[in-house]
Amino acid sequence: MRPFDLKNENYPGHREGAGFETDRIPEDAVLKKHGEFIAFLKRSKTSVDEEETFRNYLSDLPDEEVIGLYEALRDEKIEWEKGFFYPNIQYLFGTAFEREKDYREQQLWRENSQQQREVTRWYEEAKEKSCVWWIENHIISRHSISSCMSCGACTALCPAAEFYDFSPRMIMTIVQEKDEAEIIELLKSDTIWYCHQCGSCKPKCPRGNSPFGMISSLRQLSQIKGYHVESVRGRQQFAARHLWGGNLWNRACTLYFRNPEPIAHRDFGPRFALYFKHKEEMFRRIGACPDMDGSLSGRKVHPDTLDEVRKLWQAGGVLYLWERIEEAARRQAEELGISLDSYHEKVKSEG
Ligand code: SF4
Ligand code: SF4
Known part of the structure; x- marks a missing residue:
């Protein structure tokens, strides 16, 4: 056991300690x-x-x-x-x-890499397709929503909604409506980055939806399309x-x-x-x-x-x-x- 020595100047991590000269040029x-x-x-x-x-x-x-x-x-x-x-x-x-x-x-x-990875090929394909296509096909997105009845339970318990102008219910509504222009606007906004992925919304949804999963899927899409740089939180x-x-x-x-x-x-x-x-x-x-x-x-x-x-x-x-x-x-x-x-x-x- 090393002696308990508060003044040990030689201790590694101590920049000026002996044997640790900042300007020394190594031999390699x-x-x-x-x-x-x-x-x-x-x-x-x-x-x-x-x-x-x-x-x-x-x-x-x-x-x-x-x-x-x-x-x-x-x-x-x-x-x-x-x-x-x-x-x-x-x-x-x-x-x-x-x-x-x-x-x-x-x-x-x-x-x-010897060959392009399967997931990379899939992302490349998604980049050229519509956002609605992504929502219907990305595995996380597909599993995150069946039918949202806009009850608002997710927003009521969401800790991020307390601090920001943020509502997971609104996100689920936009996604469910499948309006391409509205989805693009969402992907370019700060909104999807306000969620801190605590996961509280998922177990409380009466329809078994996961706003949490949907938001993480939308973040990926935003990055793939390059829309994220349009918002402060995104960039x-x-x-x-x-x-x-x-x-x-x-x-x-x-x-x-x-x-x-x-x-x-x-x-x-x-x-x-x-x-x-x-x-x-x-x-x-x-x-x-x-x-x-x-x-x-x-x-x-x-x-x-x-x-x-x-x-x-x-x-x-x-x-x-x-x-x-x-x-x-x-x-x-x-x-x-x-x-x-x-x-x-x-x-x-x-x-
Ligand atoms: S709790 Fe579920 S059903 Fe209710 S608004 Fe949120 S996602 Fe929709
Ligand atoms: S995962 Fe995101 S949307 Fe869901 S409750 Fe937590 S902060 Fe809110």
């Missing part, structure tokens, strides 16, 4: 080649200007080199007690570097795809412990803000070190495990939807005449 050949970039990455606070510097640097590098650099940094390790500590994970998450690497890596994954999917998506793709978890900044989670309250401010010390106090390997780490995941979960997301159509979100964001950023990183900042902070 890949890392050495990109030494200046790495030193900049470690010093940066990920402002938009700095993100553009990352992107300019990466724009001249081939995909394999960007991925190789990321992996070499991710895998650099320091011995710590009976395991290894991975000091660079905290510099990589949420950066333009990680976003660019993920985008290129996922493109290669799709290109190198936030770009930030979400890189936050939760980046965590899933690189760390096999939805939330990395350094992600939930109090400014974005005011509902967590002042105690959480205090904890977050002192999180490294808190970890030290309980003897936890999340940037190590192991089942509860945050997160150095074995490459074979990562490979396996990535295959699952690809087979389930996740890569296809991420591509649609990325494509729509790049297009809208261009239309607005702003860089992709400024666009990322905009969608993260608006609304």
Whole structure:
């Protein structure tokens, strides 16, 4: 058992601790080649200007080199007690570097797939068909509605309806009427993104409907058609795809412990803000070190495990939807005449 030492400056995760020099350029050949970039990455606070510097640097590098650099940094390790500590994970998450690497890596994954996945073929077909066709054919949508009698029970108990101008009953009515123009308007609105997928509406419906399932199906359709960028909440999917998506793709978890900044989670309250401010010390106090390997780490995941979960997301159509979100964001950023990183900042902070 490690001694309980609050002042232990050598504890992994403590940036200035001995054996953890932020400006040290490692010996690995890949890392050495990109030494200046790495030193900049470690010093940066990920402002938009700095993100553009990352992107300019990466724009001249081939995909394999960007991925190789990321992996070499991710895998650099320091011995710590009976395991290894991975000091660079905290510099990589949420950066333009990680976003660019993920985008290129996922493109290669799709290109190198021996055959297009069944679900991807189906989504491609749906993209060209009407929204009414989707509602009648998408498996989740089909199972989510038989006949809604507009009783309003779902809206009465919906927690999101308390805070927003939002009614699952209205959504079910629009869908049931099968008016293409009205459905498109719904897909372009914030409405479908207000639901927080708690599932309370499903068990209470006297007709056995699932507004919850229908909304998740409509969200997919909105992304496939690119309508989501027309609403504030919809275009936030770009930030979400890189936050939760980046965590899933690189760390096999939805939330990395350094992600939930109090400014974005005011509902967590002042105690959480205090904890977050002192999180490294808190970890030290309980003897936890999340940037190590192991089942509860945050997160150095074995490459074979990562490979396996990535295959699952690809087979389930996740890569296809991420591509649609990325494509729509790049297009809208261009239309607005702003860089992709400024666009990322905009969608993260608006609304
Ligand atoms: S509870 Fe069911 S039947 Fe009633 S409005 Fe909602 S979806 Fe329709
Ligand atoms: S799943 Fe969505 S629509 Fe249903 S009760 Fe929860 S927030 Fe409301």
